[in-house]
Amino acid sequence: MENLQVEDRLNLKAKKFLMWLFIIASFMMFAALTSGFIVYTEGNAERGIKVLLPKAFMYSSVIIILSSITAHMAYLAAKNLQLGKQKLYILLTILLGIAFFYSQFQAWQALYNSGAYFVNYNASQSFIYVFSGAHLIHVIVGLFFLIYALIGAIRNIPQVRNVFRMEVASIFWHFLDILWIYLYVFLLLNQ
Amino acid sequence: MASTAIHDSAVLHQHDDHGHDHGHHKETFITKYIFSQDHKMIAKQFLITGIVMAVVAMILSILFRLQLAWPDESFPLLETFLGEKWAEGGRIKPDFYLAIVTIHGTMMVFFVLTAGLSGTFSNLLIPLQLGARDMASPFLNMISYWLFFTSCVIMMCSFFVESGPASSGWTVYPPLSALPKAISGSGTGMTLWLISMVLFVASSLIGALNYISTILNMRTKGMDMWKMPLTIWAFFLTAIVGVLSFPVLVSAVVLLIFDRSFGTSFYLSDIVVAGQILPNQGGSPVLWQHLFWFLGHPEVYIVIMPALGITSEVIATNSRKPIFGYHAMVYSLIGITVLSFIVWGHHMFVTGMNPFLGGVFMITTLIIAVPSAVKTFNYLATIWRGNLRFTPAMLFAIGLVSFFISGGLTGLFLGNAALDINLHDTYFVVAHFHLVMGCAAIFGMLCGVYHWYPKMFGRLMDERLGYIHFWLTFIGAYLVFFPMHFMGIDGVPRRYYAFTEFAFMQEWLTVNVFVTWAAIISALAQVAFLWNFFYSIFYGKKSPQNPWDSNTLEWTAPVKHLHGNWPGEIPSVYRWPYDYSKPGHYTDFIPQTTPFSETMSSNLLHDFEGNPEAEHIQQEWDRQNASERHNPEQV
Ligand code: HEM
Ligand SMILES: [Cu+2]
Numbered sequence: 001m002e003n004l005q006v007e008d009r010l011n012l013k014a015k016k017f018l019m020w021l022f023i024i025a026s027f028m029m030f031a032a033l034t035s036g037f038i039v040y041t042e043g044n045a046e047r048g049i050k051v052l053l054p055k056a057f058m059y060s061s062v063i064i065i066l067s068s069i070t071a072h073m074a075y076l077a078a079k080n081l082q083l084g085k086q087k088l089y090i091l092l093t094i095l096l097g098i099a100f101f102y103s104q105f106q107a108w109q110a111l112y113n114s115g116a117y118f119v120n121y122n123a124s125q126s127f128i129y130v131f132s133g134a135h136l137i138h139v140i141v142g143l144f145f146l147i148y149a150l151i152g153a154i155r156n157i158p159q160v161r162n163v164f165r166m167e168v169a170s171i172f173w174h175f176l177d178i179l180w181i182y183l184y185v186f187l188l189l190n191q
Numbered sequence: 192m193a194s195t196a197i198h199d200s201a202v203l204h205q206h207d208d209h210g211h212d213h214g215h216h217k218e219t220f221i222t223k224y225i226f227s228q229d230h231k232m233i234a235k236q237f238l239i240t241g242i243v244m245a246v247v248a249m250i251l252s253i254l255f256r257l258q259l260a261w262p263d264e265s266f267p268l269l270e271t272f273l274g275e276k277w278a279e280g281g282r283i284k285p286d287f288y289l290a291i292v293t294i295h296g297t298m299m300v301f302f303v304l305t306a307g308l309s310g311t312f313s314n315l316l317i318p319l320q321l322g323a324r325d326m327a328s329p330f331l332n333m334i335s336y337w338l339f340f341t342s343c344v345i346m347m348c349s350f351f352v353e354s355g356p357a358s359s360g361w362t363v364y365p366p367l368s369a370l371p372k373a374i375s376g377s378g379t380g381m382t383l384w385l386i387s388m389v390l391f392v393a394s395s396l397i398g399a400l401n402y403i404s405t406i407l408n409m410r411t412k413g414m415d416m417w418k419m420p421l422t423i424w425a426f427f428l429t430a431i432v433g434v435l436s437f438p439v440l441v442s443a444v445v446l447l448i449f450d451r452s453f454g455t456s457f458y459l460s461d462i463v464v465a466g467q468i469l470p471n472q473g474g475s476p477v478l479w480q481h482l483f484w485f486l487g488h489p490e491v492y493i494v495i496m497p498a499l500g501i502t503s504e505v506i507a508t509n510s511r512k513p514i515f516g517y518h519a520m521v522y523s524l525i526g527i528t529v530l531s532f533i534v535w536g537h538h539m540f541v542t543g544m545n546p547f548l549g550g551v552f553m554i555t556t557l558i559i560a561v562p563s564a565v566k567t568f569n570y571l572a573t574i575w576r577g578n579l580r581f582t583p584a585m586l587f588a589i590g591l592v593s594f595f596i597s598g599g600l601t602g603l604f605l606g607n608a609a610l611d612i613n614l615h616d617t618y619f620v621v622a623h624f625h626l627v628m629g630c631a632a633i634f635g636m637l638c639g640v641y642h643w644y645p646k647m648f649g650r651l652m653d654e655r656l657g658y659i660h661f662w663l664t665f666i667g668a669y670l671v672f673f674p675m676h677f678m679g680i681d682g683v684p685r686r687y688y689a690f691t692e693f694a695f696m697q698e699w700l701t702v703n704v705f706v707t708w709a710a711i712i713s714a715l716a717q718v719a720f721l722w723n724f725f726y727s728i729f730y731g732k733k734s735p736q737n738p739w740d741s742n743t744l745e746w747t748a749p750v751k752h753l754h755g756n757w758p759g760e761i762p763s764v765y766r767w768p769y770d771y772s773k774p775g776h777y778t779d780f781i782p783q784t785t786p787f788s789e790t791m792s793s794n795l796l797h798d799f800e801g802n803p804e805a806e807h808i809q810q811e812w813d814r815q816n817a818s819e820r821h822n823p824e825q826v
Contacts, residue, residue, distance in 0.1 A: 011328075011409070013408050014327035014328075014404045014405060014407075014408035014409055015327055015328055015404070016400065017327070017403075017404040017407065018327055018328060018331070018400050018404045019401040020419065021399075021403055021404060021434060022400055023437070024434060025396055025400070025434045025435075025437070025438050026438065027440060028434070028435050028436075028438040029438035029441055029442050029444075030440035031439075031440035032438060032441075032443070032482060032485070033442045035481075036442065036443075036446065036457075036478055036481075037484055038479050039475070039477075039481055040475055040478050047473065066554070116352075118453070118455065119453060119454045119455050120455065120456070121456050121470075121471070121472035121473045122473055123455060123456050123457045123474060124471060126455045126456075126457065128447070130445070130446065130449070134445070144627060182627070183500055
């Protein structure tokens with residue numbers, strides 16, 4: 001009861017809602033990019049992805065799904081006041097996030113080697129870089145949220161705020177996960 | 192002494208509002224006026240920045256009007272002010288002409304009518320009319336303003352770079368905008384334009400997220416969605432449109448940046464510049480148009496919806512009548528919100544679009560005229576037989592309705608895919624959108640400024656100057672834009688530099704002279720406003736707490752601004768905001784904070800929304816006080 005009151009005064013509900021809205025906005029950005037891809041590619045034989053998508057994209061997908069699970073574990077730990085576990089899982093998520101980065105760079109490398117350059121007169125291939133690059137920028141933002149939550153847990157901030165930070169970070173991280181799956185499936189379907 | 196006591200308790204409130212992470216609370220000049228997190232101060236920052244941008248954009252428009260009216264004349268003064276580079280021999284150069292047309296459009300649409308309008312009134316009114324202490328995140332709100340400010344500064348900077356500001360029109364179509372070699376404005380100026388726009392979008396998005404979250408989560412007790420004033424509904428739906436459409440502009444801009452700076456070919460193909468064939472292949476400039484107008488069309492509604500919301504409030508208050516068709520107004524706004532996303536193709540009828548697709552866009556476009564018309568009729572019905580008070584705000588609201596009608600009608604012609612073949616890119620389009628968007632939205636904004644000035648600055652603006660301002664602007668704007676319809680029907684294209692160059696356009700020169708004089712007079716009329724605005728901040732008549740006898744919550748807050756808006760508890764709300772001239776009540780307005788138990792003599796059964804107990808009490812009271820009931824329906 002006490003907790004609930006504090007929460008209200010801090011406007012946490014309204015602030016958490018901001019995160020949902022932000023997710024909608026950035027989803028619109030990717031919706032625009034993917035529709036741009038369709039408008040561009042549609043009905044022209046010279047356009048299209050035309051290369052096999054690198055294996056690394058598959059590894060990335062596995063990594064980010066795993067990281068989503070660890071993020072959720074961290075959130076559960078935070079809710080159950082298991083601070084040590086929470087910190088561990090956040091750290092794991094951050095590490096997986098960095099691994100995801102690495103894997104995406106590998107994928108770019110592979111694309112480059114197979115002749116699908118970013119600067120390309122078939123912009124369908126350039127789009128692959130734009131999708132994954134824009135997603136990576138979001139991942140950076142996600143990492144900041146995680147680090148912020150980690151700092152909170154280390155500093156032992158009040159439980160309401162700790163759970164709040166953790167929740168916001170994990171909502172966003174799940175979004176990154178789903179977003180990547182969406183982009184990957186989109187690319188696979190257009191391969 | 193009383194006032195310090197009030198202030199203290201508000202400060203205290205502020206404290207427990209924000210948790211206990213800061214032990215003391217002292218406001219310095221910087222936290223109060225510059226990096227303020229108070230929504231009322233941020234609103235004023237948006238307004239004043241918006242006004243400054245409007246003045247700049249207006250001066251630009253006078254410059255190109257001079258060129259249009261007297262293409263052969265030389266104005267030595269121009270060379271003095273603009274320098275040899277842009278006005279050699281006192282004549283505007285073609286490159287500079289294109290630049291000022293572009294920057295005029297960009298500033299007016301984005302900085303003045305989006306940030307200046309939504310930023311000001313959403314920030315001011317959302318917490319005050321809903322009964323909240325501040326926004327969901329005051330910190331993000333501050334960031335939103337400073338991003339906007341930076342974006343304005345960057346846009347202004349583009350006047351000071353060697354190659355001049357962006358000059359490919361406010362819609363910056365590639366390939367013109369994508370190739371620095373194409374025109375000088377597509378060099379550094381265009382880069383600055385793009386950076387400025389990205390910051391602007393970030394600012395608008397942050398603002399919009401805050402508005403939505405505040406409206407959904409922070410309404411005071413009793414304020415359910417259907418008791419919200421129409422202003423709030425309008426700001427709410429505007430913010431939703433913004434959240435869904437602005438990110439698309441970011442995507443479009445990112446691709447354009449890659450084309451400009453990295454050599455990709457998203458928008459570029461088969462281009463020859465100065466005899467040289469460019470390597471870029473396979474791109475599609477129409478892709479830009481799709482992405483741009485997917486934002487661009489909703490954007491015009493982002494501009495007009497807040498103005499419509501403000502007008503609803505001002506017209507109801509000053510007609511002393513409930514707004515006609517409150518629910519219909521809300522549903523029209525919702526209809527506009529949804530439809531505004533599926534009409535963008537009407538800007539692209541002549542891009543070689545499949546005629547079937549053109550037909551689809553034509554139908555959706557004509558359908559969107561329906562909710563727009565519903566709103567217009569409801570305004571007229573509210574004014575009809577009202578007890579009108581012609582305050583300056585009311586005049587501007589009526590002006591908005593007038594412009595919205597005359598500009599909306601021409602939209603129907605443009606929305607017809609066949610007619611648009613003739614009308615596209617002519618002065619007819621210029622006339623259409625300046626009336627329906629430019630003038631209507633500016634009038635909505637001015638209406639809001641006159642109406643809520645007392646709320647912002649605690650003082651009243653001078654009415655006489657307000658009337659002068661209104662009549663000169665109203666008549667002037669019609670004289671400027673009405674003749675353009677005829678030019679457009681005659682096929683005169685927009686954005687042309689000199690009417691002397693084409694035989695068929697020469698006969699329109701005299702009209703241009705007339706229009707330019709009208710524009711100059713309307714511009715001078717704004718001096719009356721500027722003087723009135725800035726003078727009254729310091730020396731205006733002190734305003735009472737509720738100067739317009741209005742029902743909404745913001746007028747229950749003290750004139751002196753408090754952090755947290757209300758000194759004690761936030762007032763609760765019991766009724767909708769439009770109980771004006773309710774039969775049986777002794778005043779002609781009943782604020783939202785007045786419970787039904789205090790207005791037994793004027794309650795109607797449907798006020799109770801089907802609550803049987805309340806209905807029963809009322810019927811009981813009616814029976815006992817039958818003589819006091821003036822309302823024949825009730826007996
Ligand atoms: C009655 C409903 C309306 C219809 C059917 C309509 C239709 C159109 C059409 C078909 C065009 C494209 C003309 C062309 O380029 O060939 C157009 C342009 C435009 N409309 Fe509307 N319109 C309506 C209302 C509005 C409103 C309410 C606004 C703004 C508040 C607005 C703002 C604009 C703007 C800014 C442009 C020009 C953009 C440009 O090319 O620079 N319109 N309108
Ligand atoms: Cu449109």
